[in-house]
Amino acid sequence: MGAGHGHRLHFHGHSPVHRAQPHHKLIALVGFMLVVVATPRDFYPVFAVYAAMVLVVIRLSTVPLGYLAKRLVIEVPFVVFAVLMPFVAHGPQVEVLGLNVSGPGLLAAWGLLVKGTLGVLASLTLAATTEPADVLLGLRRLRMPELIVQIMGFMIRYLDVVTDELRRMLIAMRSRGCDPRSPRHWPALARTLGALFIRSYERGERVHLAMISRGYATRSR
């Protein structure tokens, strides 16, 4: 339990990007990505401009590019989908490196890859330069319903507590000789998850009682 409660993606810094108002950053991210998604995928030079914009912001933020690049692995599953695209799409065939692939499919794969990668990089930049509490503040300023912001707040606050609880339960399981390797061990894992649900639910009840005892009342009353 002694581990830091810092956010996994956050990169500490004092750059202009770190200091920018969180609601401005959220609007900029969503607006930028909507424009990227709406751009026809054969406007090749425009995507170079988008990439340059993202890279300039990353540069300004002083977050090392390698720090973000390592976290790009999150997009691997859909890279596989994009790579399959030229082979499953229909349309006129073109020859690339001795393989017959669909021309429109190839273009679609390019579109998926470039838009998806820009999206992940831009989102990573937000996550790396904005503390979770500031993201919540930004959402609140953007008029996200108060209760949703509160639920998100509880989730963020207890994320490390609950995932750590799960980690300890799995360590306890392994230290007693059960190392799950195949579907035969699913019942043991499922019981762990069931116990985690009961513990999380009861923790929620205790948190609620603690809040009431400190004078909590929902704002709408």
Add this chain to the structure above:
Amino acid sequence: MHVPDGFLDAPTSLATGAVAAAAMAVALRGARRELDDRTAPMAGLVATFVFAGQMMNFPVGAGTSGHLMGGALAVVLVGPYTAVLCISVVLIVQALLLADGGVTALGTNIMLMAVVAVGAAWLMFRLVQLVLPRKVSSVPVAAGVAAAASVPAAAAVFSVLYLIGGTAPIDASTLLAAMVSWHVVIGLGEAAITALVVASVVRARPDLVHGAQRVLAERPLLHLPQPGEVVR
């Protein structure tokens, strides 16, 4: 796996965003009715549980593993409104703080995983409950069937969205068949895990399982004679 940016075109993304916002508004109202001023801490902790549950790897064999989507599990454990709310919040946090799922695809992801998957699971759960005997032991079975239905349902709706606003020319029937058949297989894994988890919770704390409430309400109170009590 979450839908990234650029998978669906901008109009479709905006339309699914509107659907997601409306669904969250309804869920918020329903959850407040069920949980009252416990909504924030309870939904928050359940969302955290769903997030942690999705992190848990279930080994499939040959070094690969899968993880739970969690829609059916959440709906059986906490009920439809709270489940929609919790899974939406998980998806928002994943998109904004972990870059998992595109920000423009957030509405699509909420619609697929929080609305369609949870809705399909709840419908199927209630249907199966009508057929099976009204016993606590039927709840995990119904939960499993609900989970098996929820995954292909989300995949089917994704395919339909892709045909409307997709960005690659893929044959409609091929896509639908491939998506649904592959997700039927994934759904079987989801079903097994969901049934096992619900079974373990129902055994220890049946009162916490929303899907077991009707069954529990019908269960007659047993009078257990105390030591020394005269049983007439």
